Amino acid sequence: MRSKPLAVTIQDVARAAGVSVTTASRVLNNKDDVAPATYEKVRRVMQELNYTASLAAKSMRSHTAKVIGLLVPEVVEVYNQEIIKGVGAAIRDSGYDLMIYTGGRPAGASWELEHVALLSNGLTAGCIVVTPAAPRFPNGVKVVVIDPQGDGSTVPSVIARNRVGALAAMEYLIGLGHRRIGFIGGRANTLSGIRRFEGYKDGLTAAKIAFDPTLVVAGDYTYERGVVAARQLLRQEQRPTAIFAANDRSAIAVLDVARELGLQVPTDVSVVGFDNVPEAAEATPRLTTVDQSIREMGRIATNLMLGWLRGETPDTPFVKVATRLIVRDSCQAPARGKTDGRWQ
Amino acid sequence: MRSKPLAVTIQDVARAAGVSVTTASRVLNNKDDVAPATYEKVRRVMQELNYTASLAAKSMRSHTAKVIGLLVPEVVEVYNQEIIKGVGAAIRDSGYDLMIYTGGRPAGASWELEHVALLSNGLTAGCIVVTPAAPRFPNGVKVVVIDPQGDGSTVPSVIARNRVGALAAMEYLIGLGHRRIGFIGGRANTLSGIRRFEGYKDGLTAAKIAFDPTLVVAGDYTYERGVVAARQLLRQEQRPTAIFAANDRSAIAVLDVARELGLQVPTDVSVVGFDNVPEAAEATPRLTTVDQSIREMGRIATNLMLGWLRGETPDTPFVKVATRLIVRDSCQAPARGKTDGRWQ
DNA sequence: TTGTATGCGTTATCAC
DNA sequence: GTGATAACGCATACAA
Numbered sequence: 001m002r003s004k005p006l007a008v009t010i011q012d013v014a015r016a017a018g019v020s021v022t023t024a025s026r027v028l029n030n031k032d033d034v035a036p037a038t039y040e041k042v043r044r045v046m047q048e049l050n051y052t053a054s055l056a057a058k059s060m061r062s063h064t065a066k067v068i069g070l071l072v073p074e075v076v077e078v079y080n081q082e083i084i085k086g087v088g089a090a091i092r093d094s095g096y097d098l099m100i101y102t103g104g105r106p107a108g109a110s111w112e113l114e115h116v117a118l119l120s121n122g123l124t125a126g127c128i129v130v131t132p133a134a135p136r137f138p139n140g141v142k143v144v145v146i147d148p149q150g151d152g153s154t155v156p157s158v159i160a161r162n163r164v165g166a167l168a169a170m171e172y173l174i175g176l177g178h179r180r181i182g183f184i185g186g187r188a189n190t191l192s193g194i195r196r197f198e199g200y201k202d203g204l205t206a207a208k209i210a211f212d213p214t215l216v217v218a219g220d221y222t223y224e225r226g227v228v229a230a231r232q233l234l235r236q237e238q239r240p241t242a243i244f245a246a247n248d249r250s251a252i253a254v255l256d257v258a259r260e261l262g263l264q265v266p267t268d269v270s271v272v273g274f275d276n277v278p279e280a281a282e283a284t285p286r287l288t289t290v291d292q293s294i295r296e297m298g299r300i301a302t303n304l305m306l307g308w309l310r311g312e313t314p315d316t317p318f319v320k321v322a323t324r325l326i327v328r329d330s331c332q333a334p335a336r337g338k339t340d341g342r343w344q
Numbered sequence: 345m346r347s348k349p350l351a352v353t354i355q356d357v358a359r360a361a362g363v364s365v366t367t368a369s370r371v372l373n374n375k376d377d378v379a380p381a382t383y384e385k386v387r388r389v390m391q392e393l394n395y396t397a398s399l400a401a402k403s404m405r406s407h408t409a410k411v412i413g414l415l416v417p418e419v420v421e422v423y424n425q426e427i428i429k430g431v432g433a434a435i436r437d438s439g440y441d442l443m444i445y446t447g448g449r450p451a452g453a454s455w456e457l458e459h460v461a462l463l464s465n466g467l468t469a470g471c472i473v474v475t476p477a478a479p480r481f482p483n484g485v486k487v488v489v490i491d492p493q494g495d496g497s498t499v500p501s502v503i504a505r506n507r508v509g510a511l512a513a514m515e516y517l518i519g520l521g522h523r524r525i526g527f528i529g530g531r532a533n534t535l536s537g538i539r540r541f542e543g544y545k546d547g548l549t550a551a552k553i554a555f556d557p558t559l560v561v562a563g564d565y566t567y568e569r570g571v572v573a574a575r576q577l578l579r580q581e582q583r584p585t586a587i588f589a590a591n592d593r594s595a596i597a598v599l600d601v602a603r604e605l606g607l608q609v610p611t612d613v614s615v616v617g618f619d620n621v622p623e624a625a626e627a628t629p630r631l632t633t634v635d636q637s638i639r640e641m642g643r644i645a646t647n648l649m650l651g652w653l654r655g656e657t658p659d660t661p662f663v664k665v666a667t668r669l670i671v672r673d674s675c676q677a678p679a680r681g682k683t684d685g686r687w688q
Numbered sequence: 689t690t691g692t693a694t695g696c697g698t699t700a701t702c703a704c
Numbered sequence: 705g706t707g708a709t710a711a712c713g714c715a716t717a718c719a720a
Contacts, residue, residue, distance in 0.1 A: 007461060007484070009713055020691045025715060035689060052461030057713035060400040060696050066448075075432035075442070081425055088419035091448045098419065100444035104435045117351060117396030122696085140351070282626070353697055364707045369699060379705060401697035405712050466712085692719075697712105704707075 008049045017045040028053060059122035068305060069124035070100045071115050073131065078277040079221075079247075079294060083130055083146060086298020094306055099124060116143060126305045128298075131190055144305045144314075146297055147192050156314040158301045158321065160292035162192045162274075165323030166199020167206075169244055169272045169290050172325055174207045177333045178242040178270060181209075182233040184219040184226060184254070186246035186274075193221075196246045196274060215240055219250050226253025234261055234269065241334035242270035248280045248289055255283055255330070270331035285329035292323045352393045361389040372397060403466035412649060413468035414444045415459050417475065422621040423565075423591075423638060427474055427490060430642020438650055443468060460487060470649050472642075475534055488649045488658075490641050491536050500658040502645045502665065504636035506536045506618075509667030510543020511550075513588055513616045513634050516669055518551045521677045522586040522614060525553075526577040528563040528570060528598070530590035530618075537565075540590045540618060559584055563594050570597025578605055578613065585678035586614035592624045592633055599627055599674070614675035629673035636667045 014024040019042060026034045027042040045051075059065040070087050072080045084100060091098050101115055112132035119127055126142035137143045137155060145157045173181055183200045186193030197216075204211055214236070217229040226245065230253050233240055245251035251273030258265050265271055265285055273280055276291035300319055308314050358368040363386060370378045371386040389395075403409045414431050416424045428444060435442050445459055456476035463471055470486035481487045481499060489501045517525055527544045530537030541560075548555055558580070561573040570589065574597050577584055589595035595617030602609050609615055609629055617624055620635035644663055652658050 007464065007713095010715095011713075021714080022691060022716085023689085026690085029715080033689065038689080050457065050461075052458050054404065054466065054713055055462045056400045056404040056466045057696090058715085060398065060404055060698090060712095061714045061716090063696085074436075075444070076429050081429070084428070085420050085425070088446065092418075094448050096448045098444075098446045098448060100419070100442075100446075102432065102442045102444075104438050104440045104442060113394065114396050117394075118399045120351065122398065122400045278622070351697095354699095355697075365698080366700095366707055366709095367705085370706085373699085377705065382705080398697055401712090402699080404696095404714090405698045405700085407712085690720085692717105694716090694718105696714090699711090701710080702708090704705100 007054065008051045010051070010053065013042065013045050013049060013051050016049060017042045055123070061122075063122045064125055065123060066095055067097045067099050067124045068302070068309075069116075069119040069127040070098060071112055071119070071127055071129045071132075072100065072102050073111070075100070075102050077249075078279060079249075079275060080130060082277065082294035083298040086295035086300075087128060087302045088298075089295075090299040090302035090306075094302075096125070096306070096309075113137065116141060125309050128301050128305060131187075131192075133189060142305065142308055144301045144308070146301050147190060149189055150191055156304050156308070156317045156319075158297045158304065158319045159191060160297065160321045161323045162195035162292075163199040163202070165274065165290040165292060165325070166196040166244070166246075167202050168199075168323070168325045169274070170200060170203020171206070172288075172327070173242045173244065173270060173272060173331065174203060174209070176242075176270065176331060178240075179207075179209055179334075180212075180215065180238070180240045180242070182215045182217070182240035182243040184217050184229040184233070184243065184245040184250045186250075187220045188218065193246060200244060219246055221247045221249060223249045223253050226250030227257055230254040230257035231261075234258060234263065240269065242272070242331065244272045244274075246274055248273040248275040248277045248287065251287055251289065251330075252279060252283055255285075255287070266330050266332040267335070270334070272331060276326055280326075281328070283330075288328045288330045289326055290323050291326050293321060297321050351398065352395050354395070354397065357386065357389050357393060357395050360393060361386045399467065405466075407466045408469055409467060410439060411441045411443050411468045412646070412653075413460075413463040413471040414442060415456055415463070415471055415473045415476075416444065416446050417455070419444070419446050421593075422623060423593075423619060424474060426621065426638035427642040430639035430644075431472060431646045432642075433639075434643040434646035434650075438646075440469070440650070440653075457481065460485060469653055472645050472649060475531075475536075477533060486649065486652055488645045488652070490645050491534060493533055494535055500648050500652070500661045500663075502641045502648065502663045503535060504641065504665045505667045506539035506636070507543040507546070509618065509634040509636060509669070510540040510588070510590075511546050512543075512667070512669045513618070514544055514547020515550070516632075516671070517586045517588065517614060517616060517675065518547060518553070520586075520614065520675060522584075523551075523553055523678075524556075524559065524582070524584045524586070526559045526561070526584035526587040528561050528573040528577070528587065528589040528594045530594075531564045532562065537590060544588060563590055565591045565593060567593045567597050570594030571601055574598040574601035575605075578602060578607065584613065586616070586675065588616045590618055592617040592619040592621045592631065595631055595633065595674075596623060596627055599629075599631070610674050610676040611679070614678070616675060620670055624670075625672070627674075632672045632674045633670050634667050635670050637665060641665050 010024050014021040120141035128144045131147045143155045148157045254271050273289035276289045280287040280289045358365040464485035472488045475491045487499045492501045563569050598615050617633035620633045624631040624633045
């Protein structure tokens, strides 16, 4: 009687089959230098004992496993779900398994850093990390990043053309006649947040509209923060005729706050989001937004990683994914009295 | 020069801090019998070296980790996504991390069995398994099952009231006046598939409608199979006036096939699904279906597991989750000529 | 073809 | 308080 008869090990198999652990290991890994009779016997015993090799031991010993790790801050947000879909689809039939890891605790400062190390110590062949706060990772581990913090990132990254997308949104609003356009920012330390803000300012500049700091409110991509920001913007004396939110969650928050304040969208205020999550199409009114095909980003990141693992050096370490404006029902020309008189 | 300077280990920390690995390990695990000065020094070195303990080694040694494993056949299907959401939400602030594991290869026969062993060998404290084909798992590992294969399952399970839900759907259709109701089955080896079929037959029996085997087509919960089944049903000489599909994917397949054959839903044929995945509400026409709040099942399974890990014995090893009919736009009374004359 | 010995990074046990 | 040492389950160089 063992103290911990938890799982059946390769030792048990070897003993039951009357061979050494080495031979058992050989059979397990389908080496060719093992006698057919022995092979059969060991295989049978493995079946009978319901044996499976311990991933922990296995990957600790040989520093590699046919597993790709995906690190997400959490799994409930649609944004992350879309990434999971993209990665999940791309990994099919690649021969690799997928291990999605997410912390139960709120993500701390160097969350990704810790967990990349966690998974990289043999458990996975490489890691895909979503929106990491950490700029760089321990060398020697293969990391692909989705939506990195800064362009100083030293690892292969996938990022959307955020500035271009944001600019398109602004041009659309300005084309409709809006001059007083509010902005709800994204997470300030992410490249996506920075670039979208740049797009906002560029749009203003191109139309020769003065930048008004009172029309810009910081956000962090959460719904809750979006509500606060929307209230701040829509309760202003002379409220904006349009609001461009740095992501759909914030934009949907604007929709809800507008309803709460008795404002009609798009009659009283136009709203544009960013991301094109599924919810955007279901919102009331259907949300005009900038599509960045999150799922596609997951797919690309995965293929980048798979190629890397195949030995190809990632020659395009910074893949940019196109964005495009999806016009739906949440925008229209501002009411005449509300503009400063200029039309078109 | 080491052969593989992959990651920084506890040995490196110990050396750099001028202590033994034992002490370093003590600091790592916050043992109390270590001098404050030593503690500080080691902590600092860990910071500097960016050290993180290897999950593999750690869990290999001490057969436990604050991680809950979730095994899903794949992550792209909405059904599984919903479960992930439920589990992800429930695990928050529980102190446990979540590790979702999914195979890149198509799920083989004893897929779950293998992978439960994989994760259970120290990597996780317990596993939640979705729709396993395997009836039982190695003892000693904590497993909670969502939608088990049979009621002979020896592990704590979460399952929807499938029979009741299916019966409700049938009563609704029969109440509308349908007599000739087709059925597209679910995966035959899952309890959910069996029970939904029972509900179908019970509905027939209660209304004294003879069971017609030509109206029943096997399915397996996939869209592709759903298309095949739907064609088979809708191309019949005397086609059914309504189709009850064992899940929404199949039901949506029916919708598409009907369109393809030039049939109007619900005018020419009524359709009811099962699951109430988000897509059901977006389908054209909006799909009437049986809600089984998949997300809720994930939540319950997680809480079951967390309680178990806390030491509580799962006294309700078979949790049943309510189902209810969600009436939307895909059903109506059959055209008069198509029924056998009986009305109501 | 098969077995022996060793090490992977960590923790538990027992000394000091 | 701290340190040496033996496991944990597996894979591999080397010996037989």
